Amino acid sequence: MALELAGIHHLTAITAQAKRNVDFYTRVLGLRLIKKTVNQDDVSAYHLFYGDAVASPGADLTFFDWPAAPARRGNHEVSRTGLRVRSEADLSWWKEHLAEQDIASGNIKERAGHLSLEFEDFEGQRFRLVADPKAGESHPWDRSPIPAEHQILGLGPITLAVPDLRRTAPILTGIMNMREVRSYPAREKNGEIHVFEMGPGGAAAELQVEVNPDLPQARQGAGGVHHVAFRTPDKDEFDEWVRRTANHGVRTSGEVERFYFKSLYFREPNGVLFEIATDGPGFTADEPLETLGERLALPPFLEGRRTEIEAGLEPL
Numbered sequence: 443m444a445l446e447l448a449g450i451h452h453l454t455a456i457t458a459q460a461k462r463n464v465d466f467y468t469r470v471l472g473l474r475l476i477k478k479t480v481n482q483d484d485v486s487a488y489h490l491f492y493g494d495a496v497a498s499p500g501a502d503l504t505f506f507d508w509p510a511a512p513a514r515r516g517n518h519e520v521s522r523t524g525l526r527v528r529s530e531a532d533l534s535w536w537k538e539h540l541a542e543q544d545i546a547s548g549n550i551k552e553r554a555g556h557l558s559l560e561f562e563d564f565e566g567q568r569f570r571l572v573a574d575p576k577a578g579e580s581h582p583w584d585r586s587p588i589p590a591e592h593q594i595l596g597l598g599p600i601t602l603a604v605p606d607l608r609r610t611a612p613i614l615t616g617i618m619n620m621r622e623v624r625s626y627p628a629r630e631k632n633g634e635i636h637v638f639e640m641g642p643g644g645a646a647a648e649l650q651v652e653v654n655p656d657l658p659q660a661r662q663g664a665g666g667v668h669h670v671a672f673r674t675p676d677k678d679e680f681d682e683w684v685r686r687t688a689n690h691g692v693r694t695s696g697e698v699e700r701f702y703f704k705s706l707y708f709r710e711p712n713g714v715l716f717e718i719a720t721d722g723p724g725f726t727a728d729e730p731l732e733t734l735g736e737r738l739a740l741p742p743f744l745e746g747r748r749t750e751i752e753a754g755l756e757p758l
Contacts, residue, residue: 445682446619447640448673449647450597451703451719452491452502453523455567458664460488460507464758466563467492470543471525472588473503475735477725478758481506482700485744485751488758494596495583497725497734499673499703500646501596506668512566513666516658518713520667521603522560523567526574526595526645533559535592536571554626554635554650556599565665572599574645599637599648600670602714605655607636609711614638617690618672620649628652640672669707671717680704683718701741702727 457463467473473492481487488507491497503523515521527533533550540547540561547561557573574595582590604610614620620638628635633654640647662668674680680697684706687694695707703719710716728739738755740748 444619445679445686447647447718448675448721449500449641449644450600451499451671451673451717451721452504453520453597453600453670454489454504454506454668455523456508456510456513456662456664456666456668457490457505457565457567458508458510459565460490460505460756461758462564463490463505463507467503469587470540470545472583472586472593474583474586476502477702477729477739478735478737479739479741480744480751480755482741482744484508485747486754488755491725491735493725494581494593496581496731498581498596499719499721499724500598501581501594503597508664510663513663514658514661515603515666516660517603517605517654519603519660519662520600520670520714521568521652521660522570522601523667524556524558524570524572524597524599524601524645524648526572526577526598527592528573528577528580528595529575530557530573532592533557533571533573539588539592554599554637555624556645563665567665567667570599570601572645574598576644577646596646598644598646599650601635601650601652602712603652603654603657603660604712604714605653605657606712607651607653610651610714611636611638613692613710614649614651617687617692628654632656669715669717671705671719673721674718675721677704677720680706680718680720701743 476493476497477491493501559571582593698705706718
C-alpha cells in the first residue's frame, strides 16, 4: 500500500494581538483554547492552539504571537483556511451569528465543490466555512458559547495561491501521494483552482491550489498564514516520510521534536511551508484533558526556563 497522508493536521497563522485573538477564537468562533505555550524557536512569543473538546488532530488552528506588520496578499502563500461545519443549515446559522458580531461575510454558495461561506477575522485572516455532510463524529465543547450542533468540526480544505501549478503539482502527487480530483475556473481573471485530496479524501483531507500568475508576491505578517501541516498517524510512518522526502532530494528540517508531535518541515517549489506531523502523543502529554489551555504549558526541554519565559510574556 502506498504511503499516504491522513488529512490536514493543523494550520499555523500569525497574530499581532494575542489578547484579542483569544477573545475572537474562543468567544466568536467558539473554539477551545487547548494549549497555551510558546514558539519553541522564539520563546518570547506565545503559540496558541485552538481546537475541539478533545484536542483532535485535524481540528487545530494555531497562532504565533508576533509584533508583525499586516500581511500582504498574493502568491506563494496559504491564502484561505477552511473550517468545516455539518450542513447548509449550519452555514446559515453562522452567517447570522457573524452578522450579530458585526463581521461581514459573503454569500452562501458552492466554491470548488463545497457549499461554503467566507469571512475574515479582525486582522484580515481569511476563512471559508465549508459544509461537510460526510464528516464523521464530532467533539463539541460543552463550555463553548456556540451551540453544540453548530460548532466547527475541524479544518479543511486549505487553499494555496501559486503562480505556476507546474512547480507545485509534482511534489503534491509525486512525493506526497496526493491525487488531483477536479478543477474549476477561479473568480479572478486568468485564474483556476485545482483540487487535490489525500488519504481518505473529503473536505478534511483536501488541498485546493489556486493558480493565477497575475497576483503579486505575498508578504507574511499578521493576518496571514505561517504554514500548513499534514497528518501521519505514528512514528513509523513519520520515519517513512523522512526517508521518502530525502530520497526525492527534498531539502527538509529533518525530524523536529515538538513534544506534542514530531514534525518534518519543507517548502514546496512555490515557497509555501509544509509540515508533516504525527497525531500523537497529543496535547494531553503534559496536561489533563479537563484543564487544557488554562496555564502556560512548556515542553520538558523548556521547563527549566519557566521563570524567564513567563517574565517575557504579556499575561492573557
